[in-house]
Amino acid sequence: MASRSVAAVIAGTQLTRIERLPDSEGLHNEIVLQKGHAVHFGASITQMIALGGGKAMEAGHANHVEKRHLMEAITDRTAALMYVKSHHAVQKGMQSLETMLSVAQEHKIPLIVDAAAEADLRRYTAMGADLVIYSGGKAIEGPTSGLICGRADLIEACRAQYKGIGRAMKVGKEAIIGLLTALQRYGTREETAQAQKQRMGWLIDQLTDINGLECRLARDEAGREIYRAELRIDAQRLGWSATELMKRLEGGDPAIYTRHHYANMGILQIDPRPLLPGQEQVIVKRIRELAGAK
Known part of the structure; x- marks a missing residue:
């Protein structure tokens, strides 16, 4: 899902760009994230960015990031900012999601939130995030799968990646039905x-x-x-x-x-x-x- 989201902000719905990814030479392809968010959660998040054609630009230090670090990491090649909401990410010394949102909005750059294991499926889009990534197999308790929520034009771009890197990331029809079923049941669990x-x-x-x-x-x-x-x-x-x-x-x-x-x-x-x-x-x-x- 991270790779597809990155591909979406780089290539949009332009078929020629979609078909050349992950080769993004000459395109706006830099993805800015806090250094403490460049983590490994079973795979490297910077590799996930690279598979979508992105170039990870790590701002600040592993235990200390200031807003200025984020501002100074943005260039005319920046395609998006990314915020990783995860226990794997460094919690100490990082800038808040609210700060990342303000920086993204000030520069008119999309913000991608990787919220794979989060339970609230509405919070981050309501806050203003442009794309939000969820795992279908964690809090939702469905099969190995994922979903992306967000701005209609960027969701359309995510869907368009099916003709590019998304082709190799398909899940089976059984997993689709399993995810839809899990989403229908989501929120009805009794345990609090x-x-x-x-x-x-x-x-x-x-x-x-x-x-x-x-x-x-x-x-x-x-x-x-x-x-x-x-x-x-x-x-x-x-x-x-x-x-x-x-x-x-x-x-x-x-x-x-x-x-x-x-x-x-x-x-x-x-x-x-x-x-x-x-x-x-x-x-x-x-x-x-x-x-x-x-």
């Missing part, structure tokens, strides 16, 4: 943030007596209404490092997968969203077995 807190609170209570584990409720670092159980592991006291515990959980039957972005810092998280009712009990039982607790 409060229910997540209750489930994860119970899990934390069951593990608090384990020597070497410090447990707490943690809100999603990107500000979403998602609440997880965070386990801080003291390897000397527990007998396992966070990475070792993670591997043993994954290697068990059933396999238990944690959020392990901070495993190198001794932190694992349990996410309630993919869990069926009662599966938190399975997780507690397995962790207690590994920790030697009764």
Whole structure:
């Protein structure tokens, strides 16, 4: 979706341009994003930009970006600004989405928001973003797929990329039906943030007596209404490092997968969203077995 959005702002609906991408030599092809947003989320976002014909222009520093950095990164070759709303992105020292919107509007440049895992499907277009990218397989809970929302002319340009780079990005009819079904069901789920807190609170209570584990409720670092159980592991006291515990959980039957972005810092998280009712009990039982607790 990022590649197609980039292609759309570079080539528009002009067939000759569409057919030559990702070769964009001589076109407005620079995509400005904050350096802390040039992340890897299973693939490199700068590679995704390049596949759409874009040249990623990283503004500022990995932990500090000022509005002036963004302003000075804009040239007569700039095709769009991009904002990555993700827990993968650096949260410290980055400019807000509101600032990015103001810069884009001041320079009359489109703003692309990569909101792949976000749950609110209306917020960013309502704020003024020109294109917003969502994953169909994350918060929407559909199959591997994606969708783009935004300005009618840019959505038309996204659709036009089917005759170019979009041709290789088609999903099957089954995935289309799955995504449409997931969208129809979206918003009707009963579990709320409060229910997540209750489930994860119970899990934390069951593990608090384990020597070497410090447990707490943690809100999603990107500000979403998602609440997880965070386990801080003291390897000397527990007998396992966070990475070792993670591997043993994954290697068990059933396999238990944690959020392990901070495993190198001794932190694992349990996410309630993919869990069926009662599966938190399975997780507690397995962790207690590994920790030697009764």
